[in-house]
Amino acid sequence: MQVREDLAEEVAIDLGGSLNLRRTALKLVDLIEPRLADWAMVVVPDGRTGEIVMLGDAEPGGVVVARARLDGLPLSRILHTGQTEQIDGSELSGLVPIEPFRQSAMALAPAEALGFGLTARGATFGALVMLRRANAGFSADDVAFAQRIAARASLALDSARLYEERTRVASILQQHLRPPALPQIAGLRLAARYRPAAEHLDIGGDFYDVIGQDDDWLVVLGDVCGKGVEAAAVTGQARQSIRTAAYFDRHPPAVLSALNTVLYESVATQFVTVLCARLRPHHDGSHADVDLATAGHPAPLVLRADGRVDQVDVYGMAAGLVAEMRYGAATLRLDYGDTMLMFTDGIDEARTSAGQYGMDRLHSLLPAYAGAPPEVVCEAVERDVMEYLDGRAHDDMALLAVTCSS
Numbered sequence: 001m002q003v004r005e006d007l008a009e010e011v012a013i014d015l016g017g018s019l020n021l022r023r024t025a026l027k028l029v030d031l032i033e034p035r036l037a038d039w040a041m042v043v044v045p046d047g048r049t050g051e052i053v054m055l056g057d058a059e060p061g062g063v064v065v066a067r068a069r070l071d072g073l074p075l076s077r078i079l080h081t082g083q084t085e086q087i088d089g090s091e092l093s094g095l096v097p098i099e100p101f102r103q104s105a106m107a108l109a110p111a112e113a114l115g116f117g118l119t120a121r122g123a124t125f126g127a128l129v130m131l132r133r134a135n136a137g138f139s140a141d142d143v144a145f146a147q148r149i150a151a152r153a154s155l156a157l158d159s160a161r162l163y164e165e166r167t168r169v170a171s172i173l174q175q176h177l178r179p180p181a182l183p184q185i186a187g188l189r190l191a192a193r194y195r196p197a198a199e200h201l202d203i204g205g206d207f208y209d210v211i212g213q214d215d216d217w218l219v220v221l222g223d224v225c226g227k228g229v230e231a232a233a234v235t236g237q238a239r240q241s242i243r244t245a246a247y248f249d250r251h252p253p254a255v256l257s258a259l260n261t262v263l264y265e266s267v268a269t270q271f272v273t274v275l276c277a278r279l280r281p282h283h284d285g286s287h288a289d290v291d292l293a294t295a296g297h298p299a300p301l302v303l304r305a306d307g308r309v310d311q312v313d314v315y316g317m318a319a320g321l322v323a324e325m326r327y328g329a330a331t332l333r334l335d336y337g338d339t340m341l342m343f344t345d346g347i348d349e350a351r352t353s354a355g356q357y358g359m360d361r362l363h364s365l366l367p368a369y370a371g372a373p374p375e376v377v378c379e380a381v382e383r384d385v386m387e388y389l390d391g392r393a394h395d396d397m398a399l400l401a402v403t404c405s406s
Contacts, residue, residue, distance in 0.1 A: 007035055011149055015156035019163040025055040026062045028128070028153050033057070036146060037130035039108055041101055042118070044126035044161065045079060058104035068098050074115060075127060082117030082124035084147065086138070095129050110134040114143060116150035120158035128153065183210055185217060187281030188288060189405045191374035193382050195397040197227075197346075205231040205270075206344045206398035209239055211246045215280055218242075218250045221342040221400045222274035222297065225318075234270045238263065238319070242274070252276035252293030253327040256319060260295065263320030271320040273297035275342055277402070285406035288334045293327045295319040298345060301362065303377065305337030307370040309363050334404040337371050341381070346397035350385050357388050374401035 010031055018024050025042040032040040041056035046065075054064045070076035074085040074094040087095060095115045096105040105111070111131045118126040128150045132138055138146070182190040192208055205224030212218050220242055224231045238259060245258035255276050263272060273296040281288040292300070296318030302310040314330040334340060350357040365384050369377050378399040385397065 007031060007149070011152045015153055019160045021157065021160040021164050022053075022055055022063055024157055024160045026057075028157070029056045029062075032130060032149070036142075036149065037114075037132055038111070038136075039105060039131040041096065041105075041129045042126060042157070043075065043079070043129065044118075044157075052098065054098060054101050056101060056104075058101045064098065064101065066098050070097065073097055075129070078115045078117050078127045079124060082119045084117070084143070085113075085115040086143070087113040087115075088134075092131070096131075105131055108133055112137045114138055114146055116147060118150060118154045118157055120154040125154075125158055125161060183217075185279075185281065186215070187283070187285045187404065187406070188217075188279060189374055189403045190219070190401070191378050191403075192398070192400045193378040194399075195346075195382060195386075195394075197394060197396050205235055206346065206396040207235050207239055208342075208398055208400045209242065211243055212250065212279075215283065216250060217279045218246045218252070218255065219277045219279060219342070219400065219402060220255075220274060221344065221398060222272055223344045223396075223398075224272050225270045230268070231270060234263070234268045234272065237266065237268065238272050238274070242276075250278050251329070252278055252291055253329050256293050256295045256316065256327045257325060260319040260322070260325045264323055266320075268320070271296070271318040273318045273345075275300065277340065277342070279402060281404070285404070286336055288402075288404045290332045290334060290340065292330045292332065295325075295327065298343065298348065300340050300342045301366065302332060302334070303339045303341060303366045303370055305335065305371050307367040309366050311359075311363075334402070336404050336406070339372075339374055339377055339401055339403040341366070341377060342400040342402075343381070344396065344398040346395035347381065347385055347399065350389055350394050350397075352389060352392055357385055361388070373405075374403040377401045377403075 014027055015024050029040045041054055044053045046053055051065050051067055055062055078085055092105045092113050093102055095113045096102045108131050111133050114130045116128045117124040118128055182192060205226060207222050209220045222238060224234045241259045241262040242255055245255045275294045275297040278291040279288055292312060292314050294314050294316045299312045299314050312330055316327045317325055348357055348359050348362060369380050378401050381399055
């Protein structure tokens with residue numbers, strides 16, 4: 001009895017230490033063999049791909065992913081209903097239908113097999129299969145205890161499964177919330193960097209985009225208040241609204257006014273800060289004219305070719321807070337070798353016990369990179385902020401730099 005209690009406690013404690021589904025399942029198999037069964041396997045169907053993931057020590061590496069029809073088999077009934085199935089004798093393929101696990105199980109025949117549904121949060125997401133040689137078999141007490149182990153393991157396995165799915169969804173959403181590549185623009189050179197927050201795996205709200213053609217482009221950098229799926233939805237809505245508005249009018253105040261109206265009239269509760277810059281490079285590459293407007297976002301810095309750093313004076317309320325908002329504009333000229341740096345507040349508001357990274361530190365850093373390509377400028381800023389943080393948690397960081405070049 002004490003051996004069983006020890007096993008139950010180990011399952012409860014050891015499986016809670018990982019959010020990796022495969023590692024958790026293989027740990028469960030290690031705990032079960034040989035104290036509760038001679039052989040064990042965890043089965044988790046992948047609803048996204050239609051494949052079946054089998055985990056156990058029947059295969060080097062412990063994992064097999066395959067496609068198989070399970071209709072009518074006991075394993076299928078377990079996966080659909082969560083019920084327990086018990087099979088005697090040598091007909092084990094109903095619970096272990098896929099190689100090389102079937103061959104491994106048949107090596108124990110004649111054996112007795114038990115299959116349990118892995119059920120958590122009201123849904124069955126997998127199965128646990130255990131085998132004992134026929135001369136041992138499973139008593140009624142063994143079956144009851146095995147059901148208890150399956151129930152304890154289910155929550156840990158489901159937590160790991162949901163965590164991996166959430167991480168995958170977050171990664172896909174992040175990929176789609178930023179352009180896959182920055183365009184090549186005659187007379188300009190663009191670079192961007194994005195670093196998600198280190199303290200969580202939620203979906204960030206920072207985004208950037210570049211819209212336009214020929215010699216008329218709109219560059220946008222924004223930050224949605226909040227994190228998670230809701231922020232991602234607002235980010236997508238903001239990007240699409242900006243793109244639609246820019247199709248008709250690329251003047252930054254007009255774009256921000258349209259965005260403000262859309263967000264205010266939507267059901268979203270998050271507000272958005274956005275910096276818009278309209279870029280019109282001269283045909284000879286000597287300079288570019290820039291119109292700027294901001295909706296509550298930090299103004300950009302301009303690193304001149306001679307090392308001077310200019311702070312642009314432009315102000316405006318965040319989008320989505322009031323019904324109507326008129327945004328003012330600022331104009332500037334980027335001469336050959338000048339770089340305009342746009343950034344989200346994850347840069348200047350990066351915080352340690354000594355305080356925020358701050359604008360003064362950013363001003364002091366930039367002159368050493370006068371005349372450098374925008375990729376170098378973005379990398380230098382990100383590196384300096386990360387060194388300042390020295391491993392501490394931070395918010396999402398986004399940087400977008402535009403350099404006037406031939």
